[in-house]
Amino acid sequence: MQIPHTVELRPDTGLFNAKLGIWLFLASEVMLFGALFSSLVLLRVGSEHWPHGWEILNVPLATLNTAVLITSSVTMVMSWASLKMHEFGKYKMYMGATILLAFVFLIVKAFEYGHKFELGHFPSTDNFYATYFTMTGLHGLHVIGGIIVNAYFWGPGSKMWKTDPERFTNRIEIAGLYWHFVDLVWIFLFPILYLL
Amino acid sequence: MADAAHSEDIKKHVRTYVMVFVSLMALTMVTVAVSYLHLSIGPAITVALIIATIKGSLVASYFMHLISEKKLIFFVLILTVVFFIALMTLPIGHMSDNLTH
Numbered sequence: 001m002q003i004p005h006t007v008e009l010r011p012d013t014g015l016f017n018a019k020l021g022i023w024l025f026l027a028s029e030v031m032l033f034g035a036l037f038s039s040l041v042l043l044r045v046g047s048e049h050w051p052h053g054w055e056i057l058n059v060p061l062a063t064l065n066t067a068v069l070i071t072s073s074v075t076m077v078m079s080w081a082s083l084k085m086h087e088f089g090k091y092k093m094y095m096g097a098t099i100l101l102a103f104v105f106l107i108v109k110a111f112e113y114g115h116k117f118e119l120g121h122f123p124s125t126d127n128f129y130a131t132y133f134t135m136t137g138l139h140g141l142h143v144i145g146g147i148i149v150n151a152y153f154w155g156p157g158s159k160m161w162k163t164d165p166e167r168f169t170n171r172i173e174i175a176g177l178y179w180h181f182v183d184l185v186w187i188f189l190f191p192i193l194y195l196l
Numbered sequence: 197m198a199d200a201a202h203s204e205d206i207k208k209h210v211r212t213y214v215m216v217f218v219s220l221m222a223l224t225m226v227t228v229a230v231s232y233l234h235l236s237i238g239p240a241i242t243v244a245l246i247i248a249t250i251k252g253s254l255v256a257s258y259f260m261h262l263i264s265e266k267k268l269i270f271f272v273l274i275l276t277v278v279f280f281i282a283l284m285t286l287p288i289g290h291m292s293d294n295l296t297h
Contacts, residue, residue, distance in 0.1 A: 027276040042287040191244035195231035
């Protein structure tokens, strides 16, 4: 049996099914990260002393990582635009770049974590480090999830381009929506954790 | 013919993506530069959140195509925003609790 509405729009929603599906998923993700942001506000407001992020975290490295993620969002949307223009070669290049940039982000993050561990700062150290590691850790897991999905669509999953190009293009749009959300979360995490 | 027009449309999109990219990078530099001014916490939070919200809106509007999305998606998002605001007001409720005791 064929999965319905992978390409043709549903008359009642005006969307292909995966589009509505990913937005519902992202709505649940907003609540997941929202709960952590809310907890951070509660802990910070209720604490007698809370350090400024820039006093103890590496702002230049995090700025570099922000630039890396923003660039990867552009390469992601360009990979989708390339498919729309029927340029599969360019799709492979842009999607490959997106995956590479995601790895760069994780490597920089690993350096940051490693340095903190060397100094003896762990999630158990205090509430600041507990929130820092929880929020950047959960975000990092989302980056890893994005790498797995994007690598599948760059490699074996891209065979669908030959058999069902429209459906494949829609899949990339959906993977892109997830990836841009991961970028969006970082856009808020970066100032809240590092700059305030 | 229709395909050529469609390709032209996408090329316009691509120009927009490049402009959004430049704006996002510039705003990142601005927010980092402001953090070096070491403003007091109230103005610092306000400036950082305003810049982050502008950046987030650019990503959602253009990279996630919300600017031209269907009504149902907006309905889902409005509901999400309502619940998100409820979550964010929980700490405020806690603070006013402290004041009354």
